[in-house]
Amino acid sequence: MSTGKLYIGRKVRESRLAHGHTQAAFAERLGISTSYLNQIENNQRPVSATVLLALAEKFQIEMSELSAGSSDRLLSALSEALADPLFENYSPGMQELKLVVQNAPGLAHALVACHQAYRRNSEQLAGFDQMSRTSGLADPTPYEEVRDFFHFMDNYIHEIDMAGEKLAHSIGIPEAETGAALAAHLEMRHGVRILKAAEGEEVLRRYDPASRLLYLNAYSPASTRHFQMAYQIASLELKTEIDTIARRAEFRSPESVEICRIGLRNYFAGAVTLPYQSFVTAARELRHDLELLAARFGASLEQVAHRLSTLQRPGMKGVPVFFARFDRAGNITKRHSAAKLQFARFGAACPLWNVHQSFELPGRIIRQLAETPDGVRYLCVATEIAKSGGGFNASRRRYAIALGCEVAYAGDFVYADGLDLNNRAAFDPIGISCRICERASCDQRASPPFKRRLHVDHDLRSPVPYRLE
Structure with a gap:
């Protein structure tokens, strides 16, 4: 099994704490020095193949899980950041991004943080127009x-x-x-x-x-x-x-x-x-x-x-799911994904996602088979919930919650019963957000994607008033 360089310090530390070991005791079980374990846990050194095998054999850590989870989330955040027109002269391939995330996760986090600061700065400046502030815009x-x-x-x-x-x-x-x-x-x-x-x-x-x-x-x-x-x-x-x-x-x-x-x-x-x-x-x-x-x-x-x-306990993980809560304006008020699906950090969610229909069908659980532009398919479940302080005159807060998993795990969900999981035509094409979605033919597009030139034909009007070159 070729793993490349893996920096999995947090996962190793979680496993050690779950078993109640000190660094010295854990290192002894793995057959390595305490200083080496300390460097692994602080992501200063990658784990070797020998250590990986020892983790799997002695502490039941599944090697298939070692590069998943936080790496996928960091890869998604980094990909979204580099899709900004700010980087229009730089288009890294997915393999290059994976190398950065695996070998220099600290650098990837720093770049994502810088991009978030830039976005917040730009959005606040646009909102305030010509008003200036002396500090705090980028925080x-x-x-x-x-x-x-x-x-x-x-x-x-x-x-x-x-x-x-x-x-x-x-x-x-x-x-x-x-x-x-x-x-x-x-x-x-x-x-x-x-x-x-x-x-x-x-x-x-x-x-x-x-x-x-x-x-x-x-x-x-x-x-x-x-x-x-x-x-x-x-x-x-x-x-x-x-x-x-x-x-x-x-x-x-x-x-x-x-x-x-x-x-x-x-x-x-x-x-x-x-x-x-x-x-x-x-x-x-x-x-x-x-x-x-x-x-x-x-x-x-x-x-x-x-x-x-939250079912991410080492050695006892549940099915990897995504979860989000939306208000009626489309704002994501809670979000997390243990699956490959990652939520946009800026902008609204895809309008083709079934979560938006939940407000039209209160009290019902809605199912959807969906496919993202990267070809990954999901089982999506959504429903509307209401919160009230009681009484006729009390305000009633309404939200929609979304839950789902990759289609490979759909059989573990009752909501997959009766759905044709093998028919690709049954899956609705959805994206993460319009600004990073490359689907050229979507008639629900709210804004053009970054890094794509537009062609406007004044003699032709389609549902979207431009096409992507």
């Missing part, structure tokens, strides 16, 4: 920085996931009623009591540390109340672990650190209410039926779909 927003942190961590945080699963097992989840188990733990371990939030108080959760009272919105669904209780447990029990991870990320601003802390507590809440081993086993057994999984674990469809995108 990512704290929310964007934290979103990218989770994205390039494969949306899986090992220490937090293990802590959540350990707590779930200790209090009997999922066998016990989740809400009762969490409430009992909060009271017995921390002396925290659960009360209803005041009528008209528009909060999901409010904690008073002085009185040790946790107020929850009585009109929230049970799944939301359970999640908020688990979040509060993270605040009380995982401060050290969360602070360590946030500090290790080296964020640019204090705001990013605080948002990351929220994200890590949310991650813990998902890991408690949907504990890893129980959930991944149930997902296989129920063939990823979102409604059945939600009923079994007392969770919402969104919580289930999001959790499916």
Whole structure:
């Protein structure tokens, strides 16, 4: 097996932590020096064929997974960045890009970050027209920085996931009623009591540390109340672990650190209410039926779909899926892909994607077979969800969630039943976003792709008022 040079420091470190080894003990099991292992974990040296075989034999790391995941995401981000007209005189081939990602991932991340700063600068200047600002134009927003942190961590945080699963097992989840188990733990371990939030108080959760009272919105669904209780447990029990991870990320601003802390507590809440081993086993057994999984674990469809995108534990991975949440304007408010499909970092998603139809068919799960310009085919599932604070006059937030997998895994999903997976004509041609999609004949195109010259015929009008040369 020819692997080329592989820099898989994070995956090696995750495997070591999952087995509870120090660097010295792990290096001894692999038959290498501690200094060599330290260099591998910090991506200063690639892994050798001998180390790869030792990882597979002694720690059940699948070699087929070593170059996937974060490398695919980085390759997609780098490809999108270099599609910008800024680089019109440079058109690298896919093999060249793969070499950069594999051999110099730090350089690839730096280039992507520079391009993001350039894009933000350009967009803000366009929005402000001639208004000038002296600083901050090129910096990512704290929310964007934290979103990218989770994205390039494969949306899986090992220490937090293990802590959540350990707590779930200790209090009997999922066998016990989740809400009762969490409430009992909060009271017995921390002396925290659960009360209803005041009528008209528009909060999901409010904690008073002085009185040790946790107020929850009585009109929230049970799944939301359970999640908020688990979040509060993270605040009380995982401060050290969360602070360590946030500090290790080296964020640019204090705001990013605080948002990351929220994200890590949310991650813990998902890991408690949907504990890893129980959930991944149930997902296989129920063939990823979102409604059945939600009923079994007392969770919402969104919580289930999001959790499916985090099943990246070394040696126990779930089916690689993509997950995203959209608002009605087409903004992607959550996104992650463990599959080859990557979401556009700028601009809207492809209008041919079935997720946009979900708002027209509330309450229904819509299926779609789709093919991206690179020839990869997917099973896509989408549905509309609504969130309300309760009552006729309460505002109702509407979103659409999308979940899917490459067609090779479609048989693991109940949603593939009855679909002709072998008929290529059954797959709708979709793209990532118009600005990087090369499909010349798409009549839903919103904007021309970068690096393509346009031809306008004044005597001919087609659905798109130009053609690509």
